[in-house]
Amino acid sequence: MLPDARRSALAGAAFAAALLCVVALLRGGLDLVFLAVALAAIPVAGLLGRRSERAPRSETGTTGPGRPAIAEALLANIPDPVILIDRRVVVIEANAAARALMPNLKLRHPLSFALRAPDVLDGIEEVLRSGQPLKTAYATRVPTERVFEVQIGALPMPAPNGGPAPAGAGQPNVVLFLRDLTSARRLETMRVDFVANASHELRTPLASLVGFIETLQGPARNDTSARERFLAIMLSQAQRMTRLIDDLLSLSRIELREHVVPTQVVDLGPIARQMVETQSALASERGVRIAFEAEAGRYPVLGERDELMRVVENLVENAVKYGGGTVRVGLARAQDDRRGAAQIELVVQDDGPGIAPEHIPRLTERFYRVDVASSRQQGGTGLGLAIVKHTLNRHRGRLTIESTVDAGTTVRVSLPAQEDGPP
Template sequence: MALGDSSRFIEDNLRERLAGARWILAAAWLGLAAAVWMDALALMPAIGLGALILVAASVSARRRPVAAALARLTNEPKPLRLGGEDRLTALVRALPDAALLLDPRGTVVVANLRASGVVASARVGDPVSFAVRVPEVLEAIRAATADGVARRIEFAERVPLDRWLRADIVPVRSAEGRGTATEAVLVGFADLTAQRRVEQMRVDFIANASHELRTPLASLSGFIETLQGPARNDAGARERFLKIMGEQARRMSRLIDDLLSLSRIEMNAHLRPETKVDVTAVLSHVRDALGPLGRERGVEIALEHPPQPVAVHGDRDELFRVFENLVENALKYGGAAGRVEIGIVREGSDVVISVRDYGPGIAPEHVPRLTERFYRVDTAHSREQGGTGLGLAIVKHIVARHRGRLGIESTPGEGSTFSVRLSACPADDTKTSTKS
């Protein structure tokens, strides 16, 4: 009960008791009047009547303030508390974005659940500098605490992955007046990674597409002009040109598909897949899908794997794309010896998938650049094989999204080995992807 309510309660209680006292005085005067007008024998009934009135007045005087107090306690408005938390703490915990509530000294008072996905080291009781190591954000927090002005800072993180974030810093003051000091600082974080990646995807697509599509478009334009002019009535030239034009059109189609796939993978690079996937089943599917190409080139695809299933957390379609690209490259560029080997090995908590060929190998100066976009060791041979120069770039980005590692080992004249290391799933995890 508030101090003002307590004063009113005491005042009402005194008022009720004074009213009871008036009843007692009235009863006493009534008894004296009866004593004057009545004889001694008649005095007893008068005294009894006065006593009865006195008891009734006393009971009434005591009952009324108690009833009034109970009524006030029942109707008393109570402060809002949610599960033992005050309203500000409960509000911060309920925010849909990552948020930290700091005291004026910069110590974390509240960190909601989403904050762990943005600032994983944020712990209640630690200085905010332990969780946020961006000087611009820390300086903005200090300035907002001092002058009470909200601020917004955009910043980028490069480790462990590229991310773009926005920090909204809002000082919290009491409602009593503008001159009061800052009591807390609310720091909210918004993830801008998807938005920035979409913007970068547009820029990269325009730059890469304009460069790589220039050659096939020039070829198509030249053949069309030739067919409309000198080779108008030449049936043999028309058939030969139409075949080349079809190949160039398919090359452009593959190039656009690879560019779009790469952009989608990069846009989701910060989201790690969580579905359990059987790697042995994926590699068996890859072997079956590329079996016709192997038979056409006279290359055997051998798969060696443990007897029990080997599972990882991942996206089944993306993992299929990784191993399809690696095996297809081995068939096209390293299948001279007639054999490509796929192996699955458990190493502690990891699983290592390797694709080995026995072809001409790759010179050491080319190995570090193989995963760059449009980088080719032999441009003419790559285009002859239908390559777009994006296959290993796609492999690298998919492996990075799965928090794995891509390894490349090659010896000229002895062949190459491409390996992918991924974290294996615990044996008791049963949510296996059965997509085929």
């Protein structure tokens, strides 16, 4: 047992180090060197390895290990993943963010069991050899693409009891701090893509507007019938540009947050029913019948209501515009064949001309159209299914498209069921 004075000193050092970490976070970043210095001040073995130990209450009413417990709680709530490993690359400690990022991460297991990134593992070896900090990159592809900057630094570990260091204890251990750069990278990509796509797709309607304006200012200045005809076309082109810009902005916002899983529980049943009713007017104009089928009950999923409404709206609208005949919209509960998990399945089926097999893999690409002229005539922007795909990626769902020429198309959306949703 440590003397009370030393215990209080260690507790104070731990508490101060944790506060330094939090202050650094509030200042807008957590520098690796600062983190290493702060963590070095924490008696890690005494703080993390002796959690069950409790000191008696002092005369002032404050408990000795209260401060270490607070310090540990502060460190656990650092929003970025932090992992501490020893010289054998075995995990000593990891905060909640690290465990959420790497579900296979376990204490006293090699880091390579959970992190299969050659650049990071090679960087750890280099830090152990040289003792100098370095930075490298780490990217995940599943369930969504995320990019991290990994800061690796050497961290000497103190002896567990504050006494003489055991053999080999002076050798450096390693701390890994992962800074999430996904949002910054997505924002940069979004800006570049928006400029490229907008400039390409807006060129045609803008050229049409300029041509009609020049005609109205010149030869058709006093031609009433031509003016009315040209103004109607100009209005149509302006509306097309508005839809295009709205879809580009919507797609960019979704891609920017694609790696953030929704936490709100919503019922997909009322959303699907509302979107079917909304599209009924368009269906009546085109002589299309919409049938909605769903068993009684709730269909709870984790999601953003507005984004899921956009998914259903795009799928039903596509079926009405390009399918025809009878559009059947169904909602049912199912089981994931691969994982056995409960799923909510939305199916949109039409009796239209169908889609050739070579087009199906590319339908979710930006601006890809099976028939460019028909799509533009129908007011399509070529972004609807791209929005659906990225929205489902964020909601951890799947999109399946099946089609047979002259026999219709079936679009199937599967989302993880949330059985604990509110009534």
